[in-house]
Amino acid sequence: MRADRRLTGIQLLAQAVGAHGLVSSGERPGWLECRPARGLAQPRRRPAKLACGGRGRSPMMAGPRGARCAMNEMARPATAATGLSRAEHAAGMAAYQAAGERLAAEFGNRGPLRLAEDGSLHPDIQAAYWRHGYYIFEGVIDAAEVEALRADAQAMLARAPVGPEAKVDAQGRPALGLDYARFPYRYTRPLADPWGGTQLLGGRHPAQMSQPVPDADAPEHVVFLMYAMCQAMPSGLRLYGHPKLLAAAQSINGPDFVPFNDAIFVKQPGLGGSVAWHQDGVTHWNSPDWDEGIHGFNYQVQLYPTTPANGLWVIPGSHKLGKADIKAMVAANGGSEQLPGAVPLVCKAGDVTMVNRQAVHGSFANSSPDIRISLTFGFHRRRSVLGQKAALSIAETHAVYDEQRIFDRAAVIQVAIDARHQAFPAEPVFRYQPFIGLEDRFRFTPETFERVIRDYNTKDLAI
Ligand SMILES: O=C(O)CCC(=O)C(=O)O
Numbered sequence: 001m002r003a004d005r006r007l008t009g010i011q012l013l014a015q016a017v018g019a020h021g022l023v024s025s026g027e028r029p030g031w032l033e034c035r036p037a038r039g040l041a042q043p044r045r046r047p048a049k050l051a052c053g054g055r056g057r058s059p060m061m062a063g064p065r066g067a068r069c070a071m072n073e074m075a076r077p078a079t080a081a082t083g084l085s086r087a088e089h090a091a092g093m094a095a096y097q098a099a100g101e102r103l104a105a106e107f108g109n110r111g112p113l114r115l116a117e118d119g120s121l122h123p124d125i126q127a128a129y130w131r132h133g134y135y136i137f138e139g140v141i142d143a144a145e146v147e148a149l150r151a152d153a154q155a156m157l158a159r160a161p162v163g164p165e166a167k168v169d170a171q172g173r174p175a176l177g178l179d180y181a182r183f184p185y186r187y188t189r190p191l192a193d194p195w196g197g198t199q200l201l202g203g204r205h206p207a208q209m210s211q212p213v214p215d216a217d218a219p220e221h222v223v224f225l226m227y228a229m230c231q232a233m234p235s236g237l238r239l240y241g242h243p244k245l246l247a248a249a250q251s252i253n254g255p256d257f258v259p260f261n262d263a264i265f266v267k268q269p270g271l272g273g274s275v276a277w278h279q280d281g282v283t284h285w286n287s288p289d290w291d292e293g294i295h296g297f298n299y300q301v302q303l304y305p306t307t308p309a310n311g312l313w314v315i316p317g318s319h320k321l322g323k324a325d326i327k328a329m330v331a332a333n334g335g336s337e338q339l340p341g342a343v344p345l346v347c348k349a350g351d352v353t354m355v356n357r358q359a360v361h362g363s364f365a366n367s368s369p370d371i372r373i374s375l376t377f378g379f380h381r382r383r384s385v386l387g388q389k390a391a392l393s394i395a396e397t398h399a400v401y402d403e404q405r406i407f408d409r410a411a412v413i414q415v416a417i418d419a420r421h422q423a424f425p426a427e428p429v430f431r432y433q434p435f436i437g438l439e440d441r442f443r444f445t446p447e448t449f450e451r452v453i454r455d456y457n458t459k460d461l462a463i
Pocket of ligand 1: 224280
């Protein structure tokens, strides 16, 4: 009975389409291949037909300074704010949030990050992740480390330019990152949806979220994303070398796993913008080798408790189903972005979520009084990345992810492992297979900071 109920997320999506007359009972909806979740532990291949394809640019990808690409500095939302006030928006979300929390409780899909005796992610957790496309690891980061991460993230926020065109922070100091190859801050208008319903990022956020009117005293812009956590935040570099998180990445993506990128999502209280429903992967939807793990996964390390109002939502099982037609999903839901069958990833500070990049996911305008800061970083299978064109990068559309680029970007992991070891010598050290025997060349030193860490995100491996 309980196992049946866990399929509800996908079934609800199917019902939503049926209820709005897009498909008759028993037909497969056009916007998402709805099949019940089956096998557990192993990635499976998708049926040959895809709902739709398309390439885009991840919201987590930064372009170079000056490129003024869609998501950089300040993207203009497709439409202006609606008539809803912040408080009305919050009230209008309440029932949906409560239903999402109930559904999330049915799924469970959370607990400590347990490793098996051989050091791999516990098979039960792997099975749960592959089944639902996400998992919440509870209590991974201890209070002292959360404190250090918060201090560094808040310091970074304080060093942001006062606006998208400014070069000084609120105290008049030169902003952080003026000398970075990729400027580390991105802005949005308060409570706006900068990408939904636009052609930005390859049009992969096709349906715009509600944009409530901010309070009268709201600033004109808010920082929405921050990049380069391994360069700008000493604690961020140490986090990147976390042995349990790396062990789990190895279990999911293989011992030669490679990094993706990182981004810090900042959802300021009563101001934070939304991230319209989307899927992250862009390169492999039509690949003959497609399976549910081919576009990798993202961690989010939560620095503050997350709630249904400010947190990330995921449609469980949607990572297995190919490319979703999100616009049709919203249309089938009466035009509402409150998609049925989604669950909020409610966390305590120090919890870490793992979300399959193929899962349909998004977050709403943060009309709540609670901040969210999520340190987001992802990992891939090496074979998913090797030889791929830089599909997500505006500046480097001709770059190919060859052996050298992968090695250079993966070196950040090895340096991070050593930075962590220097800070926490009693903690077990993760042994990263591609760098076994090369550890001495990649200790954390001023020299490797310059050689490996500075502007490392120009070598991100985005697919
Ligand atoms: O945290 C969020 O609000 C959005 C995260 C996201 O879209 C992603 O990790 O791809």
